[in-house]
Amino acid sequence: xxxxxxxxxxxxxxxxxxxxxxxxxxxxxxxxxxxxxxxxxxxxxxxxxxxxxxxxxxxxxxxxxxxxxxxxxxxxxxxxxxxxxxxxxxxxxxxxxxxxxxxxxxxxxxxxxxxxxxxxxxxxxxxxxxxxxxxxxxxxxxxxxxxxxxxxxxxxxxxxxxxxxxxxxxxxxxxxxxxxxxxxxxxxxxxxxxxxxxxxxxxxxxxxxxxxxxxxxxxxxxxxxxxxxxxxxxxxxxxxxxxxxxxxxxxxxxxxxxxxxxxxxxxxxxxxxxxxxxxxxxxxxxxxxxxxxxxxxxxxxxxxxxxxxxxxxxxxxxxxxxxxxxxxxxxxxxxxxxxxxxxxxxxxxxxxxxxxxxxxxxxxxxxxxxxxxxxxxxxxxxxxxxxxxxxxxxxxxxxxxxxxxxxxxxxxxxxxxxxxxxxxxxxxxxxxxxxxxxxxxxxxxxxxxxxxxxxxxxxxxxxxxxxxxxxxxxxxxxxxxxxx
Ligand SMILES: [Zn+2]
Numbered sequence: 001x002x003x004x005x006x007x008x009x010x011x012x013x014x015x016x017x018x019x020x021x022x023x024x025x026x027x028x029x030x031x032x033x034x035x036x037x038x039x040x041x042x043x044x045x046x047x048x049x050x051x052x053x054x055x056x057x058x059x060x061x062x063x064x065x066x067x068x069x070x071x072x073x074x075x076x077x078x079x080x081x082x083x084x085x086x087x088x089x090x091x092x093x094x095x096x097x098x099x100x101x102x103x104x105x106x107x108x109x110x111x112x113x114x115x116x117x118x119x120x121x122x123x124x125x126x127x128x129x130x131x132x133x134x135x136x137x138x139x140x141x142x143x144x145x146x147x148x149x150x151x152x153x154x155x156x157x158x159x160x161x162x163x164x165x166x167x168x169x170x171x172x173x174x175x176x177x178x179x180x181x182x183x184x185x186x187x188x189x190x191x192x193x194x195x196x197x198x199x200x201x202x203x204x205x206x207x208x209x210x211x212x213x214x215x216x217x218x219x220x221x222x223x224x225x226x227x228x229x230x231x232x233x234x235x236x237x238x239x240x241x242x243x244x245x246x247x248x249x250x251x252x253x254x255x256x257x258x259x260x261x262x263x264x265x266x267x268x269x270x271x272x273x274x275x276x277x278x279x280x281x282x283x284x285x286x287x288x289x290x291x292x293x294x295x296x297x298x299x300x301x302x303x304x305x306x307x308x309x310x311x312x313x314x315x316x317x318x319x320x321x322x323x324x325x326x327x328x329x330x331x332x333x334x335x336x337x338x339x340x341x342x343x344x345x346x347x348x349x350x351x352x353x354x355x356x357x358x359x360x361x362x363x364x365x366x367x368x369x370x371x372x373x374x375x376x377x378x379x380x381x382x383x384x385x386x387x388x389x390x391x392x393x394x395x396x397x398x399x400x401x402x403x404x405x406x407x408x409x410x411x412x413x414x415x416x417x418x419x420x421x422x423x424x425x426x427x428x429x430x431x432x433x434x435x436x437x438x439x440x441x442x443x444x445x446x447x448x449x450x451x452x453x454x455x456x457x458x459x460x461x462x463x464x465x466x467x468x469x470x471x472x473x474x475x476x477x478x479x480x481x482x483x484x
Pocket of ligand 1 (some may be wrong): 384
């Protein structure tokens, strides 16, 4: 064992030995013993870091912070505020004032003199895959889960350092990672997890190898199902079961594959996946838990079937037609759309079958954004990177790219206040109740201080290392280059 993870006190060493011994005990007694004594945060800190060290490298542990002399982009308005002060207490924005006397620095307050820089809400990515964004498919299917989780934790920290303080994870085993971030064990954004992507046999989430098919009805699960990446279901009852399993683990919304996809080899892009009855079973189970279903669908037929089943959010939709875009607008359904365009790195890694499908989707991007704008569909922004570390590191560039179709202010509103509204659709199981994506009194304190005005130059968000001088999440500062 390396000294960083070696337990430091006899008490903790005994505990670890006991835990190890328990894990060898028969299943029933292990469950009985481990149930009441699951380690809480205090024990994690003791196990991993020793006493006295902070659990996470946050530069401040909440408390009270005062940003002085900022101009605010609040997530909703296209103009900056007059020079103001913003006071954060704990994890909440307590007060915003243009009168310096109202928010004067007091003892015990961490003061950040912003010198007129722009304060904006932390960015939200509505379609991200923390477990798979930066890991190549070859590693994903061969590496052990411990290694993959460490890579995911590293990617989570990188994501936060790119200014993304919240992500909606649209598929992958991130429940443990989310817990570790929320407890301060590791660093990363808020995660709205979907858990496993639910797919029909041969659907976009059927990642099985040739030798794993056919499966006997009720037979053993495939590797990607055991890993929590996908869940295969072929009837309303099976769909209900898989949905409820994700909810049990803490999914804040449910993701189903409702049509063909690019990266999966065994389904045509035109295919309609699941039946309306199957999708409806998922919608019912999710709504009984206060939340909603999001469906992967590119074509009008797949989108329409999802709408008929009561789905509240369409993922992608790049091959949509005009009447279907209008239908989304009329019914107030969210369109989680990504600026999918040719990326040489990503394209080079695709199989010839996927390349052909990808070109079809890329060709639809222009039309999709034109229609989303024309009908004022509630549009969410997401990057949706899979399997490419280089592309994942360019997450902010995919946001900056939105100025092909929107003003910088519109694009930034989409990635802040609008996406924040979509996060709230999780209803009473929202893991982070409170306002996200806005700078206003009472909102959660997820903030970026930007060196420059992103409403003039959105490319500032594409170079977060240089341009985001302070990154705050939940009232804690994770980056501050001004105070050095
Ligand atoms: Zn995706």
